[in-house]
Amino acid sequence: MIIYTNTGNPFGLKLLICANLAKRAVQVKHVTLNDPSLDDWKHLPVLELDSGKKLFSTDVAVKYLLSDEDTSSTVVQRDEWLEWSTKRLAPALTHNMAVGSRSDPNTKPILNTLVKMLEDCLSKSPFLTGDKLTSADVAVWSLIAPDGTLKGAVNIDNLLRWYRQISTLPEVQAALGVLPLKELSFASLQHSNRFGGLHHIVLNPEIADFEGELLADTAANIAETVQPEEIEAARVAFADVDNRAIRDEPRIVLPKAGQKNNLVTSALPYVNNVPHLGNIVGCVLSADIFARYSRLCGYNTLYIGGTDEYGTATETKALAENMTPRQICDKYFDIHNSIYRWFGIGFDYFGRTTTTEQTRIVQELFGELYAKGYIETRAVEQLLCTKCDRYLADRFVEGTCPHPGCGYEDARGDQCDGCGKLVNAIELLRPRCKVCNSSPIMRESNQFFLDLPKIEPELRAWIDRSEPGWTHNARVITRSWLKEGLKSRCITRDLKWGIPVPVEGYEKKVFYVWFDAPIGYISITSRYCKEWKQWWQPDTANTGVKVDLYQFMAKDNVPFHSVMFPASLLAANQGHTLVSHIMATEYLNYEDGKFSKSRGIGVFGNDAQDTGIPADVWRFYLGASRPEGQDSSFSWNDLQARNNNELLKNLGNFVNRALVFCEKFFDSTIPPMTLIEEDYTLLALANRELKGYVHQMEKARMRDGIRHMLQISRYGNQFMQNEEPWVKVKGTDEQKARAGTVIGLCCNFACLLATLIFPFMPTTARNLYSQLNVRGGYINADKPLLRTVLPSGHRIGKPAVLFSKIEDSRLEELKQKYGGQQQQQQQSGGEAPKKTAPTKSAPNSLKEAQKAVDEQAAKVRKIKSSGADRSVWQPEVNILLELKKQLQALGLPRTSESAPQAPGESQQQPSAAPATSAAATADPQAVKTLEDDIAKQGEKVRQLKASKSDKSVWQPEVSILLSLKEKLASLTGVVTPAPSSGKKKGNKK
Ligand SMILES: Nc1ncnc2c1ncn2[C@@H]1O[C@H](COP(=O)(O)OC(=O)[C@@H](N)CCS)[C@@H](O)[C@H]1O
Numbered sequence: 001m002i003i004y005t006n007t008g009n010p011f012g013l014k015l016l017i018c019a020n021l022a023k024r025a026v027q028v029k030h031v032t033l034n035d036p037s038l039d040d041w042k043h044l045p046v047l048e049l050d051s052g053k054k055l056f057s058t059d060v061a062v063k064y065l066l067s068d069e070d071t072s073s074t075v076v077q078r079d080e081w082l083e084w085s086t087k088r089l090a091p092a093l094t095h096n097m098a099v100g101s102r103s104d105p106n107t108k109p110i111l112n113t114l115v116k117m118l119e120d121c122l123s124k125s126p127f128l129t130g131d132k133l134t135s136a137d138v139a140v141w142s143l144i145a146p147d148g149t150l151k152g153a154v155n156i157d158n159l160l161r162w163y164r165q166i167s168t169l170p171e172v173q174a175a176l177g178v179l180p181l182k183e184l185s186f187a188s189l190q191h192s193n194r195f196g197g198l199h200h201i202v203l204n205p206e207i208a209d210f211e212g213e214l215l216a217d218t219a220a221n222i223a224e225t226v227q228p229e230e231i232e233a234a235r236v237a238f239a240d241v242d243n244r245a246i247r248d249e250p251r252i253v254l255p256k257a258g259q260k261n262n263l264v265t266s267a268l269p270y271v272n273n274v275p276h277l278g279n280i281v282g283c284v285l286s287a288d289i290f291a292r293y294s295r296l297c298g299y300n301t302l303y304i305g306g307t308d309e310y311g312t313a314t315e316t317k318a319l320a321e322n323m324t325p326r327q328i329c330d331k332y333f334d335i336h337n338s339i340y341r342w343f344g345i346g347f348d349y350f351g352r353t354t355t356t357e358q359t360r361i362v363q364e365l366f367g368e369l370y371a372k373g374y375i376e377t378r379a380v381e382q383l384l385c386t387k388c389d390r391y392l393a394d395r396f397v398e399g400t401c402p403h404p405g406c407g408y409e410d411a412r413g414d415q416c417d418g419c420g421k422l423v424n425a426i427e428l429l430r431p432r433c434k435v436c437n438s439s440p441i442m443r444e445s446n447q448f449f450l451d452l453p454k455i456e457p458e459l460r461a462w463i464d465r466s467e468p469g470w471t472h473n474a475r476v477i478t479r480s481w482l483k484e485g486l487k488s489r490c491i492t493r494d495l496k497w498g499i500p501v502p503v504e505g506y507e508k509k510v511f512y513v514w515f516d517a518p519i520g521y522i523s524i525t526s527r528y529c530k531e532w533k534q535w536w537q538p539d540t541a542n543t544g545v546k547v548d549l550y551q552f553m554a555k556d557n558v559p560f561h562s563v564m565f566p567a568s569l570l571a572a573n574q575g576h577t578l579v580s581h582i583m584a585t586e587y588l589n590y591e592d593g594k595f596s597k598s599r600g601i602g603v604f605g606n607d608a609q610d611t612g613i614p615a616d617v618w619r620f621y622l623g624a625s626r627p628e629g630q631d632s633s634f635s636w637n638d639l640q641a642r643n644n645n646e647l648l649k650n651l652g653n654f655v656n657r658a659l660v661f662c663e664k665f666f667d668s669t670i671p672p673m674t675l676i677e678e679d680y681t682l683l684a685l686a687n688r689e690l691k692g693y694v695h696q697m698e699k700a701r702m703r704d705g706i707r708h709m710l711q712i713s714r715y716g717n718q719f720m721q722n723e724e725p726w727v728k729v730k731g732t733d734e735q736k737a738r739a740g741t742v743i744g745l746c747c748n749f750a751c752l753l754a755t756l757i758f759p760f761m762p763t764t765a766r767n768l769y770s771q772l773n774v775r776g777g778y779i780n781a782d783k784p785l786l787r788t789v790l791p792s793g794h795r796i797g798k799p800a801v802l803f804s805k806i807e808d809s810r811l812e813e814l815k816q817k818y819g820g821q822q823q824q825q826q827q828s829g830g831e832a833p834k835k836t837a838p839t840k841s842a843p844n845s846l847k848e849a850q851k852a853v854d855e856q857a858a859k860v861r862k863i864k865s866s867g868a869d870r871s872v873w874q875p876e877v878n879i880l881l882e883l884k885k886q887l888q889a890l891g892l893p894r895t896s897e898s899a900p901q902a903p904g905e906s907q908q909q910p911s912a913a914p915a916t917s918a919a920a921t922a923d924p925q926a927v928k929t930l931e932d933d934i935a936k937q938g939e940k941v942r943q944l945k946a947s948k949s950d951k952s953v954w955q956p957e958v959s960i961l962l963s964l965k966e967k968l969a970s971l972t973g974v975v976t977p978a979p980s981s982g983k984k985k986g987n988k989k
Pocket residue numbers: 267268269270271277278279280281282283308517518552553554555556557585586587588589595
């Protein structure tokens with residue numbers, strides 16, 4: 001038998017313990033939901049029997065494993081507890097633990113009730129069903145195991161005694177050897193598609209079949225926890241008809257004294273690329289969702305965005321596309337702009353950094369820092385590519401990351417994507433010019449440095465004050481910077497495309513892009529309105545205006561927003577608004593891999609438009625899978641499931657039924673509503689969710705915001721299902737009146753939902769508002785309680801469906817089209833790369849094979865000579881090597897383009913790969929010098945070895961020889977044999 005489980009899944013542990021107790025041999029396979037071997041299974045764990053049959057329900061699986069229990073007199077209690085563990089305890093724990101320290105007040109009372117039930121039972125008998133341990137105990141124990149002590153629970157002595165007793169069983173210990181306790185987590189249950197938590201029960205019929213009617217059962221349990229005060233608050237609030245007029249947004253939004261003023265910024269994406277879904281959710285979309293929420297709450301909200309246009313990212317792109325940097329900026333600015341418009345990103349102003357305002361503000365700020373003594377001049381060594389006659393800064397140079405333990409080979413000259421740390425270009429190991437791939441030399445030049453140590457005390461004090469409002473990762477990244485001690489940072493470059501340094505003798509230098517980019521937020525605001533200083537220099541002491549700055553980005557941008565930019569503003573001491581909320585996400589990956597424009601992996605902004613899936617569905621999906629707390633992955637299956645289950649079946653179904661019944665049975669008019677006690681319980685539960693929604697959205701926790709919103713819709717669905725207004729409307733007068741109340745309440749729920757979905761799905765929300773015949777909505781964040789928004793007598797508009805199903809066949813087409821595997825790139829204007837077949841079919845004649853090699857070699861040469869990135873040419877080189885292998889297999893000797901390979905050395909090694917192509921572009925003089933050096937060093941090694949000197953003497957010389965050879969290989973792609981150590985590797989004969 002095989003247990004397929006994702007890592008850390010308590011249900012997987014349950015199956016393994018039961019198998020151990022039954023003395024059944026099982027193998028455990030760790031998989032993820034995206035594992036191709038899982039076929040169409042939509043959740044984990046799964047028990048595969050020796051016959052090949054698979055048991056998806058864990059309740060069924062444990063009963064199968066411990067089938068002897070079926071004859072026991074306590075079988076009924078066992079079954080009840082088994083069901084209780086999967087239907088009640090698991091969702092409650094999953095939710096509570098998943099939100100963990102987020103202290104959602106709603107889960108505690110539920111969990112307390114469940115723990116109390118366990119304690120009650122175990123105070124009467126040693127085990128849940130009596131004197132003997134059964135699978136029921138195992139099921140509950142496995143769920144408690146991730147938090148064995150049930151932190152914070154009181155009076156649970158019997159439960160703890162029982163817990164410890166089971167922990168010591170050899171079968172349990174053996175299972176923990178395979179699925180360790182420390183790995184167990186409730187997040188893994190979410191990733192197993194079993195339960196996303198109490199409020200996130202997947203409405204997947206497959207699961208519902210196996211796990212029973214989760215919905216009704218769990219809700220009944222929750223209803224028991226509603227307190228009288230909550231009922232009273234719900235009653236008072238709903239009696240209040242909400243007449244508040246929806247205010248029109250002013251044309252120019254300005255902050256006001258005594259009000260909440262939220263200045264929201266999105267990181268400014270580089271203008272050299274089409275943004276992918278990661279970029280979109282990492283900055284512009286997250287900021288937009290938050291800004292929309294903030295406006296809904298009536299806060300004065302200004303949302304500023306734009307493109308980051310200076311620096312080597314633009315210059316390298318200009319070279320690759322044979323355009324000027326200005327042309328690149330104009331072209332890609334339009335692309336970004338149109339993609340963000342399609343996604344419904346509602347910037348108040350979308351600007352760019354290549355403006356005269358930007359130049360002026362950057363130069364003025366620099367002048368201020370210079371005058372106040374925060375700028376140092378230092379002579380620094382820089383990398384110069386003699387072939388291109390260019391200093392290699394930032395993205396013009398790549399090499400191996402110098403940070404200990406990283407070793408990432410494609411680290412850039414300013415930051416390493418491998419470890420995320422900042423890099424000083426001259427410290428890169430084996431640096432190479434990104435344009436021509438040759439090795440640069442060192443040159444000295446004077447540069448300006450920002451004296452971070454001088455401002456450090458003030459900066460630290462400011463960080464201590466403001467970091468409580470930042471995301472956890474922002475705090476951790478910043479603290480690790482501070483821990484290492486701040487060093488002065490170079491803020492100028494010997495480049496052309498940038499803001500000129502306004503100092504005599506420095507006219508040919510420009511500011512480093514990361515010095516100028518964050519100032520872009522200020523200069524873009526200055527293009528939005530002439531009163532921009534009210535946002536950026538509000539002079540709070542005199543004006544009473546306080547601005548809260550929310551900055552959205554992903555983790556790699558954090559140090560620039562938490563250290564560099566605030567340090568500059570603090571040092572300038574001109575009363576600038578400093579960030580109060582750094583809202584940093586982790587990374588969104590594509591089907592568990594990285595997005596790669598050059599390899600055509602992933603969905604890019606313009607691809608999303610081509611799918612035919614509406615922008616609002618993308619927005620919802622990205623909001624729901626936003627990488628908060630940890631990296632997350634875009635997955636087509638997940639997108640389909642969320643659309644079909646959460647949007648269509650849950651939300652869409654509920655609001656559509658409410659409106660259609662209102663139209664059909666009540667002439668499109670909200671009927672009189674006479675609420676009964678149960679209705680107030682429902683309202684109290686909805687209010688809990690509303691409170692949870694506000695609590696989370698205030699902190700820009702969008703996933704949780706969505707979870708709460710969906711739960712309100714679930715309550716609505718359940719209410720409608722229980723009440724059956726379509727039946728009652730045909731009954732007695734009393735029943736008809738009840739049907740009216742139910743429909744009236746459901747329409748009010750629908751109106752609340754329109755408001756809660758607005759930040760995520762603005763077009764859908766507007767559509768729903770129009771169906772409800774209301775102008776819009778707002779949120780009272782101080783008192784989040786459901787009021788009557790649609791009073792009796794209000795006429796609604798015409799109902800229409802909000803969402804459509806994503807069919808399996810369409811999903812398959814999309815999966816095919818957007819690959820998720822290495823694919824060939826076709827450089828084409830501003831288009832995202834076209835997705836083509838990942839592999840070439842094998843040629844079957846010598847002539848064909850030779851032709852394929854020649855064509856591919858020509859392609860490689862062309863790409864490399866265009867100065868393209870390694871990530872672009874490497875896949876092509878791999879194809880070339882593969883074709884050469886095929887050619888050799890057909891019997892032809894290596895051509896002059898083939899890389900001679902050392903025995904035992906793989907051509908897949910990065911240093912060995914770019915054989916032909918690199919040779920074609922390498923500088924012959926540099927190659928010659930290196931070859932001479934290698935020959936000399938080789939001779940030295942030979943002599944040392946011949947003199948029978950100690951290894952400690954010859955080993956360092958061998959290392960030098962190897963590194964010279966590596967350098968040569970990276971220049972030419974040709975790998976020379978490693979120096980003999982006297983022993984033959986691999987061949988033992
Ligand atoms: N995979 C990713 N997931 C989430 N967010 C991501 C991911 N990759 C990048 N990002 C964030 O996107 C924006 C834009 O990134 P870009 O590289 O285009 O631009 C910059 O980082 C700078 N120009 C920003 C200057 S203010 C960014 O927030 C990334 O963190």
